[in-house]
Amino acid sequence: MKPKFKSKMYKKMIVGLTVLTVVATSFATELKFSDVPSNYWAKDTIAWGVDQNIIQGYQDNTFKPDQNVTEAEFITMFINAFEGVQETTNTYWASGYYEFAKKHNWAVNGYNDKKAASTKINRTRVAEIVTGAVGVNYSGEDAIRYMLTQGLAEGRGSTPSVSGFQGSSLLKRSEAVQFIKNLIDKGVTDVKDRPTTPSDPSDIPALPGDETPASGEVILKELKKADASPDVARAIGYMPQDKASEKYVKEFLNNVNFKGGSVTVVVPKNIPSGYKVSLSGVDGTAYSHKVTGGETFTFKVDDAFSISMFVGTTAKQSTTISSKGEVIWGAKHS
Helix, strand or coil: CCCCCCCCCCCCCCCCCCCCCCCCCCCCCCCCCCCCCCCCCCHHHHHHHHHCCCCCCCCCCCCCCCCECEHHHHHHHHHHCCCCCCCCCCCCCCHHHHHHHHHCCCCCCCCCCHHHHCCECEHHHHHHHHHHHCCCCCCHHHHHHHHHHCCCCCCCCCCCCHHHHCCCCECEHHHHHHHHHHHHHCCCCCCCCCCCCCCCHHHCCCCHHHHCCCCCCECCEECCHHHCCCCCCCCCCCECCCHHHHHHHHHHHCCEEEECCEEEEECCCCCCCCCEEEEECCCCCCCEEEECCCCEEEEECCCEEEEEEEECCEEEEEEEEECCCEEECCECCC
16 A cells, blocks of 8 residues: 655654764755756755755755765664654664664664665665555665655656666665655655565556567566576575675676577676675576676577576575576575
8 A cells, every 4th residue: 555645744853964064064045065067967855854854965065965874874864864863872873763663674784783874775675665654665776666666666767667777786875865866855744654564566567668668678577486487497485585695686687688599697706705696598598607796698588488596406496587588586585
């Protein structure tokens, strides 16, 4: 069910965002940062964010609009826009914000994990957090589709699309403020609990790109094993869920692009420690190639190709992508 957005003024219980601020830059009628030109796409959004005390500039009169944002920094900005956070005895600066996120069951990774909290966050992860905060439980491309169809994001392309959203790209400071402003402009006045069970993807309206892909382009769609094309080899049942490799495979799928009968894949750089990654089908055979992060492959797909992940000799993931764009997971996943 879609959440109902209220039109009343949102709460302004603001807590200063110290991690992103060296010294607060004052806001006046005409906001001026040396690195935000008058024709910068987010100039007005940045001015709005500073005026609302959601984010500030730096002591050297810069804003650093293209600087990437960590998960902890984003949830701090996000929560500050709607709610106040009670002080905590924990010495970690973001602990109160993570307590708030945990209370609402949001999809954050940094609760009790400072390394994850300080990791730069990508746009798909932002979509998962934001959709949870408006009362639905979607992940990956479903979270992106929900954001786009509800007008909570526009993506980076000329028309809203999952590929144009560029979910694997890291979030910038200017984009973080824009995501928050989008919610305010849509009348979102408070945050909600994320449901404990996944929401139904069929409730999300179709995007134009889902129905009419460009010539030669294939849209990836996850299928259950029983529903996949008969030319895709698949085992019966699923391997146990493995969250570390699951997250990596999802990022890999965000970097798969079919066009003109060929597919280009970019192997994400952040391979989890202790894991090996291999691809099969990239040379027209079923031979498995061990790959390293950052490699790019372009090849023809006759039937399907797959990504596998191992710890030692134990398979943790084996996900197949058919030439029709069918994604068949080999392991249980969220």
